[in-house]
Amino acid sequence: MSGIIEVENLSYGYTPTSTILKDISFEVKPGTFLAIAGPNGVGKSTLLNLMCRTLTPKSNTIRIDAVPIESYSTRALASKVAVVRQEFVPVFGFSVMEVVLMARTPYYGTMGFENEADRRIANEALEATDTVGFASRPLASLSGGERQRVLIARALAQDSPVLLLDEPTNFLDLRHQVGIYDLLKAAQLEKGKTIVVITHDINLANQYCDEVLLLSTDRKFHIGKTQDVFSPEQIKKVFGVEVFAGEVGREKFFIPLGKLAKDSRQISK
Amino acid sequence: MNKWLWLLFIITCWMAVGFAISGSMQGQNRDAPPLPTRPERIVCLAPNLTEILFALGLEKEIVGVTLHSDYPPAAAEKTKMGTFWQPNIEAIVAAKPNLVITLGFEQQKNLAERLKRIGYSSLMVNLEKVSHLFKVIAEIGSATGRQDRADALVTDIRQRLDKLSVLVGTRTKVRVLWVVQREPLRVAGRDTFVNEMIELAGGENAIGPTVHKYPPIGAEQVIACGADVIIEPAMTGEDLAVQQGQALKHWSKFRNLSAVVNRRVYVIRGDTVSRLGPRLYEGVETIARCLRPELFGN
């Protein structure tokens, strides 16, 4: 089985005296769609960066497919874990196809050119993200949402069992937000990928993710199925915000209501 | 990693081949030939060298000069080999010289090296002091088979200089400020051939010893130098009298200087005093006329 992430007693601080993450342990089974949520600054991005080794964790605190993350070579790790960060436009005008193919660089032939398999994988990634129409356009000419899909396509082209995304729907409009979550869900269901998403949107997480890892500022964390973790009490405790909970179909939805919100009196208790 | 080994291999082979070819070329290369005793095609790379060659009667043998070689007038007709700062190596080669005479400073030294590498030998001379002049005339004389004329020339210059020093006598030396540039102010220091000419003419430099040959100085030093005479080599081709008037006006702000008080500011023609060559005596005499006009019945 591939795509298992095990985190055991992970602690991390950017300086020797500070700690941002303390003794975090959890396991992500293969093919799970996990959301990481929590207030700003609690260490979500740090955790993600540790899970892809952009930051270096202490030995044997993170294992991918039962192998400690530090034992992987850069190339081997890339074949296991792909990361999508905030959408970004490089200075030089690469086209969408060129960008997606970059993910195949470790597999290029001797003279540095892609082969048939690479092109096929790249095309599949483009189709999965519905960006085939942009293939020969410069990345810079696309809108933010389209660019984000291209970066996801690039990550898909790595053909890795694990996909990590850091707030992929920031700054995107509603249609694109939903589009991306649909895309990710499809990748999970059709390809069996393990997907970890950092998100601020509780409702989208509720609708699409199987589990959620909730980090709170008191260094506590909760992990479990979304319906078990998300509740008005939990949200109030972690985010300090009152929410009105309701149900749509089988899932709950949460509407945050601040003091001056129109329906703030709906929140009794 | 295969392609890296390949690259290393190719580069090593390339270098090895290069060294091999270079080794075999050593034997074939035309060495710079020894200097001929009576060269027939001479290229000289400085105006004062040109003057020396003409003075030794080598007009016909000269096949190339630099851009500002204008004395004697016949020199201006010769093929130009670039400038004194940047001689044109192609022109030199095209002139097919069997002797190239260069000065000793960095640029021309490099050129001599380059010429040597492609098989042309040259004679490098140092011409920075008056004593060098006599040596160089003798050197060039023997390199071109004109020793007799060289000796005669040297003797003639020396005699005339001796006569002048007798005329000037041992009176108090006249203090001279020699200005080569007004803005920023630059004067000739003690370590220059200009200074030697001043002393031969019975003067002494108003400026003390300096690090630079042609130091930039400030107004303070001008005020303190106590110059009896200010001499400027002419900047433009205008009438000398006009330039002298302008110079006097320019220096009049230094009212304490005896040079200004006595209106002894002179502008003189550049060539004979800025080029160290066979017209050395003419240059020194011109200066002496400025320092002691009474001796020359002017």
Add this chain to the structure above:
Amino acid sequence: MTQLLTPKKLIVRTGLALAVLVVVMFACSLIGTEDVSLKAVFGGAGSQTVANPDYEIFVKVRLPRIILAALVGAALASSGVVFQALLRNPLADPYILGISSGAGLGAIIAVISGLNWTLWGRSPIAVFAFVGALGTVWLVWFIGRLTGKFHLAGLLLAGVVVNAFFSAIIMFLTSIVKAQQVYATIFWLMGNMTEEDFLTLWVGAGCVAGGILALFYISPQLNALSFGADDARSMGINTARVRTIAFAIAAGITAIAVSLSGLIGFVGLIVPHAVRLVFGPDHRQLLPLSGIVGAIFLVVADTLARIIIAPAQLPVGVVTAIVGGPFFLILLVKYSRKVSWLK
């Protein structure tokens, strides 16, 4: 709009560019202040006592100089491509990290020290300039790393500071030193081509061509680096290794170029831009083509330098600046029009 690069396209374009380079080199070797007839050149070297001037000029004066110009142009343009990729900055040139002031300082120290020895016939200026260039790059690299591993801003700042500091030292030395030595250094610094001997050209060509080939090997990685080190590493690229190799090779061939011909500006900045504008940013193509176009550019510039104010010669650096400046401005305008839909 943009097509993918294929091996065939690359080979065809590189081949054509090389052909143009050869033609240009040949044509320029027939141009100069003296008239040289090709037939006379084939007459051979001539006898020991009477040299054939056409041959001498062509083979011993012009050809070495043109080959040197090609070599230096290729080195500067390729390293320009690499520095722009590493620093993710289209305004970077090979001198941005201290190479220029380091070479200049080395040169002026050599001149002042008045050393007269030669190393295999190379003047001490070239050797000191080479050592100065590499030493300064290492210093900048070292200082930059103190600000955090591969922190780009830190590296750039270190380069700016070191450049300023060394330039100040150069100016100081220039003002206290004898006039002739100053002129010699400044003249050298302005960039000039002289005839080098066979071995120097051969070894130099080998190093530059080998360097460009090595850089070609890591071109796909350079492509990925344009997204930043973190993303590149996530894609499976050994960023540290690629950066070190690219930096070392680019600095090395630039130091070779500078030690042979002084500081020639604009080639390393303009040529990568021009080639990128026409052929796109893929480094697998950008690198070899920039090298060849850089060679062509400098050969032509040097030829102009030789004939424009004949019989005197302009320093090549002046010609590249005069040609490069306006050309760069035109590029800038075109560039902004090309991406105008961004506005």
